[in-house]
Amino acid sequence: MSRLHAIIPAGGAGTRLWPLSRAGHPKFLLDLTGTGRSLLQQTSDRLSGLAAGVHVVTGRAHDAAVTEQLPDAEVLAEPSPRDSMPAIGLAAAVIARRDPEAIVGSFAADHVIDDTAGFTAAVREAVEVAETGRVVTIGLTPVSPSTAFGYIDGGARLDGFATARSVRRFVEKPDLETAREYLAAGTYAWNAGMFVVRASVLLDHLARLQPAMHAGLLAIAEVWDTPERETALEEHWPRLTSIAIDHAIAEPVSLDGGVAVVPGSFDWTDLGDFAALADRTSSAEAVWVDAEGFVANTTEQTVSVVGLDDVVVVVTGDAILVTTRAAAQRVKVAPGQWRDRGRVDLL
């Protein structure tokens, strides 16, 4: 497994988990599951036995915090957010310069996976398939007709591998009816944004599909381990197209038959909102009178709820949020309104 390098793009403020998650200490830096390890640390822990190295691409605001949480990881600091393709592409280009035979795997910083054995088996198979020159995605076997994920349309089984299939196409988040059809078909997987591919294959696809980005990333990677790094970043980074790896590589390559999927049946969540968090973790102490719900509390203040069901109360030193599981997806509107009132300190 020493050929695999794990790339963890760690961006995104997690505004649906505001005010726990903030611009200054976003979701991936938080110990949301009460294990004593942040989501990012848990992601790294899962990968450290599988990979020759862990490379985190994050914003400059989080460079120091990531380094502190993961002293053994390489931290690549982006001058500005450019979505996942430039982030993963930069790490891949830097890794490929050091080891042209490297295989890279990108894994989101904020996923929670309890079944480490299932995850490990899927990654191992994905690496085997990636050796053949394919772009490999690990897709999650759907357990419900979720409309919160994009789907991967799986095709024929690949000879010589335990579970891998070719990918027909990637599809955007469906409506409920379509999601039900996907679930019933049994050949679709949730797109969890996990990609495993030879670094050289990724860069070749990039050279073909996004030649300007490819040139810029190579120019930066060439001087990454030299004093010229900053100058190169200043020159090239602002010109890189802001685009997700799904749109830049996975979707177009899948249409040419170049993508495979390894179905993962391990449990998985991205703790996308307080409903997901409430499902996964225990409520903080509270008094409930004719009431039930979930409390997260980073203060010493007590919380009491009287006469409300399904309520979510989040207490932090400067911001208190009251919502419901049903409204959890709309939480991100609240920090936006505080920003409009000039309270950027709350973001």
Added chain:
Amino acid sequence: MSRLHAIIPAGGAGTRLWPLSRAGHPKFLLDLTGTGRSLLQQTSDRLSGLAAGVHVVTGRAHDAAVTEQLPDAEVLAEPSPRDSMPAIGLAAAVIARRDPEAIVGSFAADHVIDDTAGFTAAVREAVEVAETGRVVTIGLTPVSPSTAFGYIDGGARLDGFATARSVRRFVEKPDLETAREYLAAGTYAWNAGMFVVRASVLLDHLARLQPAMHAGLLAIAEVWDTPERETALEEHWPRLTSIAIDHAIAEPVSLDGGVAVVPGSFDWTDLGDFAALADRTSSAEAVWVDAEGFVANTTEQTVSVVGLDDVVVVVTGDAILVTTRAAAQRVKVAPGQWRDRGRVDLL
């Protein structure tokens, strides 16, 4: 009006307004209406032009705070709570020793009355009627079939007074159907616990109806303005029956025709719970996303509500309450549960 002495029994923790109202700083000491004056101060302000003196009977825990809020009032500190009859009786006995012709009026410490002119007119008439030797209550003209108040059943108009009537009887808080009948009858008034009576008449009724209490109160009053006060309180106060003035005096005397009611049509609330507070005062700043409700906040923390209607959020330094207007009456259960968990500091 110099004959009237206002007695303000200031007890009760106001647990339905917890955690704003606490044992240590109860409702009557709070500026709940945002006027810069506490409910007690507003009560005193309303009475100071009408009365020769203001006498507050309160627990020893609040002696200093009341004195600070009302430097011109006499504060009578009870060694322990004994309901309203001993409190009002003590003040009446002390006042009667100094001025045997005094008229006393008792007024709750936590009422909010905007119509000072209407209140003043009712008190003036009540004093005139009290001169005749009757126990006079100021009853509020009902504007709804409320089940939250006891009612006063008004009888014949009294000759020579603008609005006063005799009282047939006092009735306990009714069920809704009965409350509707009272409202329709047009002769009932809400019992707001305001009594005006000659001090000597009150003490005579007490001597007849509660002779042991009468003797104890007189023994204390006799030495009130001497160094013997504490000794007398220690000896007599613990033996006084704990009883409300309604049950001790008003109800039995009304059955003998000795009580009159002056109907008051001024607006009035006792701010009994957060629903009443929300109706009377403005919400503190909050972000509302698909939500509406009321926020009270004594901290610098921001409050955001997403996807909840009718919600009440109360934020204090050590306790946060989330409830609804509909559940407002049940709020008092919450501090009880914290007490059961050993958090007496929150009461």
